[in-house]
Amino acid sequence: MILVFGQTGQVAQEMQQLVPDATFLGRDRVDLSEPEAAATAIREANPSAVINAAAYTAVDRAEEEEALAKVVNGDALGAMAEACRDLGIPLVHISTDYVFDGSGERPFTPIDPTRPLGAYGRTKLAGEEAIRAAGGPYAILRTSWVFSAHGANFVKTMLRLSESRDHLRVVADQIGGPTPARAIAEACLTIAQDLQRAPEKSGVYHFSGAPDVSWAGFAREIFARAGRQVNVEEIPSTAYPTPAKRPLNSRLDCSDLAVFGLQRPDWRSGLDEVLTELGAI
Template identity: 60%
Template sequence: MTILVFGRTGQVARELQRQSNLQTLGRDDVDLTETQAIRTAIEAHAPHAVINAAAYTAVDAAETDEATATAVNAHAPGVMAQVCALRGIPFLHISTDYVFDGTGTEPWRESDTPSPLGAYGRSKLAGEDAVRAAGGHHVILRTAWVFSAFGSNFVKTMLRLAQTHDNLRIVADQWGGPTPAADIADALLRMCSALEHGASGGTYHFAGQPSTNWADFARAIFAQTGGKITVEDIPSADYPTPAQRPLNSRLDCHAITRDFGISPPDWRMGLHAVLTDLAS
């Protein structure tokens, strides 16, 4: 099975490359703001499936550059999905918890009504709508709080700050499920195989368990590394950012387990694997 992946240097794209022999396309290969470039790339590689692991992920920057975020996160996956629909091949697309407004405390289900708080969430929701509108065989995989040994993420930020700080003030009123990129990659590959063999697609949630907050996640990181860092809980109001963050990013993952036999990962085990990876 030949799989074409849009994205090469992102966290999930890097993990996909570690787990499978597939073709990746980076920024130097295709401009995601150019419709014809996307079409040409898929047609030239003639894959059996396409995974979109590319995205505009600068949440704060999107507040002043929504046009670019929308081009990459909405228009591009829409074009990918259209081409895949015409070729009759599965298309798998990664989305985010940011499509929800973060109200309440219950995990969000796939059937819940999205209501993004900012530009990034709006661009990702528009991408979901474009993929569905293409009418092809697809999966939209919403995930949250991604971390790995690659790129920029919360785990690597905490390790960097621990080198120069004894005390850190971390937001404690935002809740979600830290998700290892390696497990997202594994889920995508398993779903890709299932789709090729006739499984139905749709929208699914996939995030680490159990739910936690950023402050407790930081404590878990330092506990596993032996760092003597004091973490002080603060509310989001004490750490203002250009883009408002959802307070509740918990995702209900029962559907993906029911339909694909994929269980949400224990992020604590994933954290240990990432820290081991970074240490080596």
Template identity: 65%
Template sequence: MILVFGQTGQVARELARVLPDARFLSRAEADLSDPQGCAAAIRTHRPRVVLNAAAYTAVDRAEDEEPLATTINGAAPAAMARACAEIGAPLVHISTDYVFDGSGDRPWSPDDPTCPINAYGRSKLAGETGIRAAGGPHAILRTSWVFSAHGNNFVKTMLRLGAERDRLSIVADQLGGPTSAAAIARVCLTVAEALCQSPDRTGTYHLSGGPDVSWADFARAIFARAGPTPEVADIPSSAYPTPAARPHNSRLDNTALTRAFNLGRPDWQADLDEVLRDLGRL
């Protein structure tokens, strides 16, 4: 049995499509603000593999709620990993490009030094550290710019704002790889099955859609496909201040994932078309 933490988030909902027989734990069944309760759920269900698709994702609010974010994103995954190690079940955990400081212009490799610049990034890095310390088989999948037909994300925000305004100012000096929740779900499943057969593939991997773009160019791609077609004006991050600093360079090097699991980099443009079809916009 596959046990999934998360039920309503973007990745969890896509996992439900490809894993109809998995056991999905809602917040009422496993609240990540109670790490020991999460560990107890693993010991109770004794799954053959665990996927953690739940997290604290309110990046700006985390600046004021860092202890809570660190419990949910740091202590809970660490507790899950210890319970998984006890029963010999691999853990697949989703992390983020925000563990890096966003400097430079080359894609980040999994073994590059981490240096998060906001509370959310620090909380996710704490989870990575705790998972590795548990010593069990695991895969940490760092991803970026997640989008889907569900929940709150950049694609849905652009479609809403584009219908309301003739001109949008979008940040153009942050670059990364948009990644569909569906692609993440597919990779999670492949990696989980591989870890069950070959625990030596344990490690940290990067998963991001290609090619890399700016937020402004991502917006243009959305409007080119779905309309409406507001003017998109490029602005620097300094013109759109947020409580949490964002990395300028979110490019991720997917080479390690490809080598270990024979998985190519997802094409976010094809995945965007699928999301727009789900939303009835294509």
């Protein structure tokens, strides 16, 4: 039995469709602001593997609530990892490109230095460090620009705005790989199963959609595939200020995924599936 932390998030909802017999723990059952509750849940369930698809993800609010974000994204992961280590089972954890500073244009590799720009990235990095320190079998899967038919995400925002506007200003100097939540869920399950047989594959991996694109380019593709007549005006990040600074370069080198037989998903195919699910095409 696989134990999944998260229930209402994008990846967790996709995972429920893929493995409905897994146990999913939402905030109503385990509040990650109480780290020991997560460890207790793991010990009581005694699963074959744990996947953490839960997190404090309010990037801008984290600038004011870094202490809380640190508990959820950092301390809780340490408690999970120690419980998994004691049971001898793998922990698969979803992390983020925000652990990097977004400099340059080269895709970041899993071993590149981490330099988070803001509170959210710092707290996610704290979680990664806690997992590694625990010493059990693990995989940290850094991803980016997640989208699906569930929850709040860029695709759904663009579709909503297109209902009332035919001209949108979208940031063009942030480049990354949009990633379908379904693909992340599938990758997590594959990795969790593989680590049970081969714990020596433990480590940090990158998983993002291909090809890399700007937010403006992503928006144009959404409108084109959904048949929406919207003009996209490219703007720099400085024209759309936010409390938390976003990395300009979110490109991720995903070549190490080959050890699990995985490769970067084509986000355009994933986009078609999401638009179909939403009834937008």
